[in-house]
Amino acid sequence: MSITIRAPATIANFGPGFDVFGLALEGPCDKVRVRLRGDEIRIKLSGMADGVPVNPPDNTAGLAVINFLKGIGEEGMGVDIAIKKGIRTGAGLGSSGACAAASVHALNKLFGSALTPNRLIEFAMGGEAASGVTHADNVSACSLGGFTIIKNFDPIAVEKVEVPLIPIVICTPLVHLQQRKTAATRRVIPASFSLMDAREQISACSSLVRAMLDEDLIGIGRAVNRDHISEPVRSMFIPGYWEIKGAVLKAGAYGCNISGGAPSIFAIVEKEEQGEIAELMVEGFKQRGIESEPILTKASNRGCE
Amino acid sequence: MSITIRAPATIANFGPGFDVFGLALEGPCDKVRVRLRGDEIRIKLSGMADGVPVNPPDNTAGLAVINFLKGIGEEGMGVDIAIKKGIRTGAGLGSSGACAAASVHALNKLFGSALTPNRLIEFAMGGEAASGVTHADNVSACSLGGFTIIKNFDPIAVEKVEVPLIPIVICTPLVHLQQRKTAATRRVIPASFSLMDAREQISACSSLVRAMLDEDLIGIGRAVNRDHISEPVRSMFIPGYWEIKGAVLKAGAYGCNISGGAPSIFAIVEKEEQGEIAELMVEGFKQRGIESEPILTKASNRGCE
Numbered sequence: 001m002s003i004t005i006r007a008p009a010t011i012a013n014f015g016p017g018f019d020v021f022g023l024a025l026e027g028p029c030d031k032v033r034v035r036l037r038g039d040e041i042r043i044k045l046s047g048m049a050d051g052v053p054v055n056p057p058d059n060t061a062g063l064a065v066i067n068f069l070k071g072i073g074e075e076g077m078g079v080d081i082a083i084k085k086g087i088r089t090g091a092g093l094g095s096s097g098a099c100a101a102a103s104v105h106a107l108n109k110l111f112g113s114a115l116t117p118n119r120l121i122e123f124a125m126g127g128e129a130a131s132g133v134t135h136a137d138n139v140s141a142c143s144l145g146g147f148t149i150i151k152n153f154d155p156i157a158v159e160k161v162e163v164p165l166i167p168i169v170i171c172t173p174l175v176h177l178q179q180r181k182t183a184a185t186r187r188v189i190p191a192s193f194s195l196m197d198a199r200e201q202i203s204a205c206s207s208l209v210r211a212m213l214d215e216d217l218i219g220i221g222r223a224v225n226r227d228h229i230s231e232p233v234r235s236m237f238i239p240g241y242w243e244i245k246g247a248v249l250k251a252g253a254y255g256c257n258i259s260g261g262a263p264s265i266f267a268i269v270e271k272e273e274q275g276e277i278a279e280l281m282v283e284g285f286k287q288r289g290i291e292s293e294p295i296l297t298k299a300s301n302r303g304c305e
Numbered sequence: 306m307s308i309t310i311r312a313p314a315t316i317a318n319f320g321p322g323f324d325v326f327g328l329a330l331e332g333p334c335d336k337v338r339v340r341l342r343g344d345e346i347r348i349k350l351s352g353m354a355d356g357v358p359v360n361p362p363d364n365t366a367g368l369a370v371i372n373f374l375k376g377i378g379e380e381g382m383g384v385d386i387a388i389k390k391g392i393r394t395g396a397g398l399g400s401s402g403a404c405a406a407a408s409v410h411a412l413n414k415l416f417g418s419a420l421t422p423n424r425l426i427e428f429a430m431g432g433e434a435a436s437g438v439t440h441a442d443n444v445s446a447c448s449l450g451g452f453t454i455i456k457n458f459d460p461i462a463v464e465k466v467e468v469p470l471i472p473i474v475i476c477t478p479l480v481h482l483q484q485r486k487t488a489a490t491r492r493v494i495p496a497s498f499s500l501m502d503a504r505e506q507i508s509a510c511s512s513l514v515r516a517m518l519d520e521d522l523i524g525i526g527r528a529v530n531r532d533h534i535s536e537p538v539r540s541m542f543i544p545g546y547w548e549i550k551g552a553v554l555k556a557g558a559y560g561c562n563i564s565g566g567a568p569s570i571f572a573i574v575e576k577e578e579q580g581e582i583a584e585l586m587v588e589g590f591k592q593r594g595i596e597s598e599p600i601l602t603k604a605s606n607r608g609c610e
Contacts, residue, residue, distance in 0.1 A: 019504040020511060105549040151528075153505070159515065192497040198506060198534060199324040200458070205457040205507045206325060209514040212465065223456075229503060 002080075003034035003109045007102035007304050008145070009087045009297075011168075012093035012260035015224035015231075018206035022094075022141025022148045025168065026300040028086040030095070032061060036110060038078035041065055047085035056081075064100035064127025068107050071195040072115075073122060079107070088293070091172045094258040097138030100127030105143065105304040117143060122156050137286035138260060145303030147212050165217035166299035167271040169253075172264040172280035173238065173292045188233045197228040221254020221268040234262040241265065244284035253277055271298075307340035307385075308414045312407035312609050314392045314474075314602075315399035315452070317442035317565035320511035320529035320536075327399075327446025327453045330473065331605040332392040335400070337366060337407035339545030341415060346370055352390035352567020361386075366404035369432025373409050376428060377416065384412070393598070396477045397565040404442030410448065410609040422448060427461050442564060450608030452517050469520035471604035472576040474558075476541065476586035477569040478597045486536030493538045502533040526573040539567040546570065549589035558582055576603075 007030045030047075041056040050176040056062030065079050081103055087095040101124040108115050115123075124139040140148040140158040147161040193201075204226035211219030235241040235258065244265065245256045253267040269277050276295035285292040312335045319326040335352075344394075346361040361367030370384050386408055392400040406429040413420050429444040445453040445463040452466040498506075509531035516524030540546040540563065549570065550561045558572040574582050583599035590597040 017507060017511065018500075020508045149511045149515060150508055159512070161515065189500060192499055193503050194497055195323075195494060195534070198498050198503060201503060201507060202322060202510045203325045203455055203458070206322065206454045206510050206514045207464070209511045210454060210466065210518065213515065213518045229500070252364070 001110065002033050003106040004031060004033040005102040005106045005109075005304050006031050007105075007142050008262075008300060008302065009098065009267055010138045010260075012092075012135070012141070012142040013227070013230050013258075014147070014208070015255065015257045016208060016227045016229070017137075017149075018199050018201075018227075018229040019135050019137055020150045020205070021208070022137040023163070024141045024145040024148075024300050024303055025297045026302075027297050028088075028093075028295065030087050030098040030102055031084040032099060032106060034065075034103055034106035034110065035080045037078060037080050039076055040078045042078075042080050044080070044082045045085065046083070048088050049083065049085045050084060052083070052089055052090070059099070059102040060096040060127045061099035062127070063129060064104050064124050065107060067126035068104050068123045071119075072111065083188035083281060088172060092258065092262045092264040093172070094138035094142055094260060097124065097128055098142050100124040101139045101142040101304050103127070118156050118158060123156060125156065142302050146301045147299070149209065151254070155189050161209070161212050162176070162301055163212065163299040164217070165271075166217065166220065167269050167274055168297050168299060169267045169269055169274050169277045169281065170259065170264050170295040170297065171266075171278065171285070172295070173285045173290045173294050175239075175263070175290050188236070189230060190233070193229065198230050200226065207219040217268065218254050224255030224257050224268060225249070227257060231258055234258050238263045238265065239288045239290060242282050244281055247284060248277055251277060251280055306415065308411040309336060309338040310369050310407040310411045310414075310609050311336050312403035312410075312447050313605060313607065314403065314531065315398075315443045315446040315565075317399060317440070317446070318532070318563075319452070319513070320560065320562045321506050321513060321532045321534070322442075322454075323506075323532075323534040324440050324442055325455045326511070326513070327442040328468070329446045329450040329453075329605050329608055330475075330602045331607075333393075333398075333600065334393050335403040335407055336389040337404060337411060338387040339370075339408055339411035339415065340385040341382060342385050342610050343379050344381055345383045347383075347385050349385070349387045351388070351391050354388065354390045355394070357388070357390060357394055364404070365401040365432045366408040367432075368434060369405035369409050369429050370412060372413050372431035373428045376424075377420075393477060397563065397567045397569040398475070398477070399443035399447055399565060400562045402433055403447050404428065405429040406444045406447040406609050408432070423463060424463050426463060430461065433532060446608070448608050452604070453610055455516065466514070466517050468517065468604040468607055469522070470576075471522065471525065472574050472579055473602050473604060474562065474572045474574055474586065475569050475577050475600040475602065476571075476583065476590070476597050477600070478590045478595045480544075480568070480595050493541070495538070498534065505531065505533050508565045516555055522573065525557055529560030529562050529573060530554070532562060536563055539563050543568045543570065544593045544595060545589055552585050552589060553582055555580060556585055
């Protein structure tokens, strides 16, 4: 018997919510098919799988499966993992987290759905360690769908907020994605913050949660624009970021920021403006000699399924 | 014509929301009567007014009135301000903010209610400068009632969240209150924070806003317990704080923390447990040779009125 799970791309941080907020997108998605077989873990890759490791302990899905089997006392069991990558890797769209989340959700189904969502998120996070980071924001949003808040780090506890219709434009500059690993862009974040930055961040995050629960698109956008932790440093990895953000906001977007570990940028817009904003972003990168890929999508309440 | 405004005590920070969150209480309250008369500002004090300055520029209400008149171009106008203090000063219950907020709300009524709530909060904050600090969390909650989130600092913009029934116990240790000025307990807060503290604080604040909107008393209490900014340092000014907090939580309180600039502590409890928790707090201070004053109250959606 095999189980196939669809796992959506996600925007980690979602502006000010460093390591805490995640948002599930309608697409793109990875698809992961899992089957119990033999006594080895084998990975098969297809789709946008350039540079994705096929050796199980180096692959986020493979490592998540190893963790899962260890966790339930079934080490040594064989698993075939067929991954069809729809989410570009190294783009800051939760690609590694999606594979990891999908594979543990599939295994959990095969084993009778005995584990809690928080436990699955922990196994998936363990899998993410293969990509050099362990944080729960991508795998949480990917697992549960909607807007997720990490309410406890150890052990992981996550709550989901149902999202309204939030049209989103994403643009991924296609440069040196291999070097743009999350681990690298994370290291540049300062180890400490001023009291003024801390209260600004608290204010932005609190306003964002309130706006999300009120389904207030303008309030969501405004809060997304306010980040004193990630954006000031990760923007340095994105040529023309501030000019493009400025143009996008001037054209009517409610908010614009960097998705997860960069370099993708995202904007919150009205549905009818998605095309125009996407063009602005692509044009902004083009002026700097950079090819980019736009995605027109929206927030989604669907997680791994 | 005179206008009398009732201004409630408030809990600033409300756990993790440093400088951002405020909660209005049903009581205690200050009452401020304002009348336009002559060409001087005169202050009359009654109630628990020990140590409250009567010289207008040194008094938070007096300074707020001076700011207000200047702001609307009516400098030189005379105002009688009669303040009946129901809120103990120097207790961390927003006493100075309440006088300031009440006086500008009263003046605004006398002048035809032309100013916005955010503008009144700014004038009241200016008044608070007389007590050595300018932050908007107390005056915001006092002005609007309910649970308030500062969503912008400059210019001040505040949003109000309607609160559910939250029974609260407050206990004020009656020691050296004169030395416990907010300005002093604020100086000891570190100027910088680690990345781990920042994400913990973001998580706690976001969870608290969510719990408040969900009217989830347990979630509110849990989030109130999590503060990495104010509690670690201000607790040093409260003898026995951690032991008392431990006992209060063990007895069934959902959350316990320090109110504003200390030394009052507050707990979130079930209504029928208010008496028992209050006794625990008083007993805890008594064991350390400290008299204290308990208050049984609850969150309130009423602000200055």
